[in-house]
Amino acid sequence: MTFSDIRLVATDMDGTLLNSKHEIHESFFPVFRKLKERGIIFVAASGRQYFNLTKTLDRVKDEVIFAAENGSYVVFQDQEIHIQAIDQEIVKELILKSRNIPNTYPIICGKKKAYVESDEPEFINHLKLYFERYEIVKDLTEIENDQFLKFTLCDLAGSEVNSYPHYKHYEESLQVKVSGPIWLDISHKNANKGKAMEVLQKKFNVSFEQTMVFGDYLNDLEMLSKAHYSYAMANAHPDIKKIARFIAKSNDENGVVEVLSELTD
Incomplete structure (x- = not known):
């Protein structure tokens, strides 16, 4: 196997393709152009909202497949490829527990927009980084006219130690992922970035050996298992480094672009 066989590249965004300021390095775009010239499919796989991802990659949004909300919503050129919503009654239960x-x-990460109850400034500042469309409502349990792609907690005390223990017992029936230092994501049992990769590999007839992926946090675990060329960032969570075959330089050292430059040389 060589880099010349690669047909599909998928990368996480925060902590991976984006630097610590949540910016994309300018050097990404000429490398992206070379990928497209070689016919390589590029996937942005993130816990971020679809509308936020299209804004972040606005310059190339019509050429990128977006696996948003941790793979619950896969879209290309505004056309849905895959959607895996979570039952609304389960979401209500998760909301009540969070209180x-x-x-x-x-x-609540809906297909139309995100829904929150608080306008607390520190929380809203975090929210705006990942959600382009959101609405502040009085009671989340009363939201009905949308498909729920994911339930997320912004945990300012630290998701791994504060909120995750309260939801750990749901892991048998749902996807429960610590997706960042202050983020906990809960989705349908069949919704994860790995499932999104399976859908795309089947749709485009791409093999495990022809796939390259990059990730840094626990919501990337399943995705890394779907590619021979699995890269953990140097800044990745220890559990991600354990399962990845390769290590890329950190997100602040532009590690993803460095590997992709080797791929396109």
């Missing part, structure tokens, strides 16, 4: 956990702010 007993201090320093947390629940978010």
